[in-house]
Amino acid sequence: MTTRIGRDELARRIAADIPDGSYVNLGIGAPTLVAEYLPADQEIILHTENGLLGMGPAPAAGSVDPDLINAGKQAVTALPGAAYFHHADSFAMMRGGHLDVCVLGAFQVSETGDLANWSTGAPGAIPAVGGAMDLAIGAKAVYVMTDLLTKEGTSKLVTACDYPLTGVRCVSRVYTDHAVFDITDDGFAVRETFGDTTVDELERLTGLHLVDATREG
Amino acid sequence: MIDKTVATVADAVAGIPDGATVMIGGFGRAGQPVELIDALIAGGAGDLTIVSNNAGNGDTGLAALLAARRVRRIICSFPRQHDSWVFDGLYRAGEIELELVPQGNLAERIRAAGAGIGAFFSPTGVGTELAAGKEERVIEGRRYVLEYPIRADVALVSALRADRWGNLVYRETARNFGPVMASAATTTIVQVDEVVPLGALDPETVVTPGLYVDRVVAVGSRPWLDGGEFVGGVDVEGRPLETPEAAR
Numbered sequence: 001m002t003t004r005i006g007r008d009e010l011a012r013r014i015a016a017d018i019p020d021g022s023y024v025n026l027g028i029g030a031p032t033l034v035a036e037y038l039p040a041d042q043e044i045i046l047h048t049e050n051g052l053l054g055m056g057p058a059p060a061a062g063s064v065d066p067d068l069i070n071a072g073k074q075a076v077t078a079l080p081g082a083a084y085f086h087h088a089d090s091f092a093m094m095r096g097g098h099l100d101v102c103v104l105g106a107f108q109v110s111e112t113g114d115l116a117n118w119s120t121g122a123p124g125a126i127p128a129v130g131g132a133m134d135l136a137i138g139a140k141a142v143y144v145m146t147d148l149l150t151k152e153g154t155s156k157l158v159t160a161c162d163y164p165l166t167g168v169r170c171v172s173r174v175y176t177d178h179a180v181f182d183i184t185d186d187g188f189a190v191r192e193t194f195g196d197t198t199v200d201e202l203e204r205l206t207g208l209h210l211v212d213a214t215r216e217g
Numbered sequence: 218m219i220d221k222t223v224a225t226v227a228d229a230v231a232g233i234p235d236g237a238t239v240m241i242g243g244f245g246r247a248g249q250p251v252e253l254i255d256a257l258i259a260g261g262a263g264d265l266t267i268v269s270n271n272a273g274n275g276d277t278g279l280a281a282l283l284a285a286r287r288v289r290r291i292i293c294s295f296p297r298q299h300d301s302w303v304f305d306g307l308y309r310a311g312e313i314e315l316e317l318v319p320q321g322n323l324a325e326r327i328r329a330a331g332a333g334i335g336a337f338f339s340p341t342g343v344g345t346e347l348a349a350g351k352e353e354r355v356i357e358g359r360r361y362v363l364e365y366p367i368r369a370d371v372a373l374v375s376a377l378r379a380d381r382w383g384n385l386v387y388r389e390t391a392r393n394f395g396p397v398m399a400s401a402a403t404t405t406i407v408q409v410d411e412v413v414p415l416g417a418l419d420p421e422t423v424v425t426p427g428l429y430v431d432r433v434v435a436v437g438s439r440p441w442l443d444g445g446e447f448v449g450g451v452d453v454e455g456r457p458l459e460t461p462e463a464a465r
Contacts (some may be wrong), residue, residue, distance in 0.1 A: 049321075051244075063449045065449070069244070069390055084390065087244075091320065114344075126309070127315070128298075129317055134321035137341060137343075
């Protein structure tokens with residue numbers, strides 16, 4: 001049997017890998033959970049692409065400010081030291097390589113680091129890309145946070161994505177509920193497994209050849 | 218003497234013709250110039266091309282403009298949201314054209330128009346279907362696609378305060394697309410909570426210099442502000458907490 005960890009535990013695991021002093025963008029959805037596990041004694045500065053560095057947690061109900069929202073259009077707060085800027089500046093920060101870490105969700109990640117997370121390509125679906133393609137190429141390290149398997153049990157780690165691509169060769173590391181994978185020149189390398197999970201079992205679940213890097217470092 | 222202020226929102230949007238390309242600021246509801254959009258609807262212009270990050274929320278503002286069937290085409294990054302039912306219906310019925318642009322490319326294409334840049338190479342979207350058919354170039358080992366500026370006849374922008382020269386300060390993340398859109402349109406029309414005397418804005422804090430602005434109209438304070446000070450008491454859509462019906 002493999003061991004799976006929950007969303008919160010995974011968020012905590014990712015938070016532990018983000019160095020003190022980093023500038024970080026957390027994508028919409030599950031990645032926003034990472035904010036709750038950033039150590040209080042560290043200064044990790046959150047960027048939201050609609051124009052804020054130094055984003056803080058959600059406000060109390062009576063203190064919601066409609067002018068102060070995150071990329072998911074949820075009410076947030078601005079911490080002491082925060083800065084506002086317009087959209088072109090905000091995406092220049094991303095595109096220009098000024099952010100240290102970005103954490104994104106995924107439909108699929110390929111063994112060369114291609115990411116698919118904006119569209120399932122389903123006919124009739126209304127497309128919406130937002131900042132997904134900018135985020136995918138917009139940080140020094142692009143981390144993906146995802147379940148290893150879809151609800152139907154197929155692997156989200158693939159040889160080549162068949163969903164529409166968000167970015168090419170952009171992902172550095174994938175944090176899943178079973179294990180952590182680095183993207184290397186040799187494909188996916190298992191960096192860390194959770195609980196009783198083994199590399200053999202991961203190969204069986206994904207159908208991929210995996211590099212065993214669990215003993216390194 | 219320069220005085221860009223006009224008395225009413227109708228005066229502010231006067232002369233916008235059928236077929237115009239209109240930039241509309243805002244990210245969701247934050248910074249959306251709702252009063253100017255309402256005046257645009259009342260003014261009757263149709264067959265518009267809209268440039269905006271989203272494609273309307275709920276039934277007000279940009280969504281109301283779409284519902285009034287005034288928009289032929291929209292250029293945006295994120296039309297589909299939980300409350301974008303007006304756009305969704307028009308799109309499914311084939312009654313609106315959509316050009317989908319990654320958000321950063323949208324902002325930079327607008328910025329480029331305002332800055333006199335002929336085109337630029339962007340790494341965003343490389344290898345994706347949104348870059349299909351676009352010229353690609355490898356520069357210092359990295360792949361880029363060629364992106365062209367987006368210009369407009371008119372920009373509708375919301376800011377917090379202006380003076381009569383059109384200098385603008387914004388508020389928090391409601392700034393979003395305002396500064397770049399203000400620079401990229403032939404006629405830039407701004408609604409503000411209040412117009413203050415010339416000299417009352419600290420030059421160090423002016424975000425959009427007045428040279429980009431053509432018309433300014435004061436529309437009064439937001440429900441969550443009193444004299445520019447945050448007083449709260451609303452939900453994220455700006456509706457008062459105690460009497461949510463009041464703003465509907």
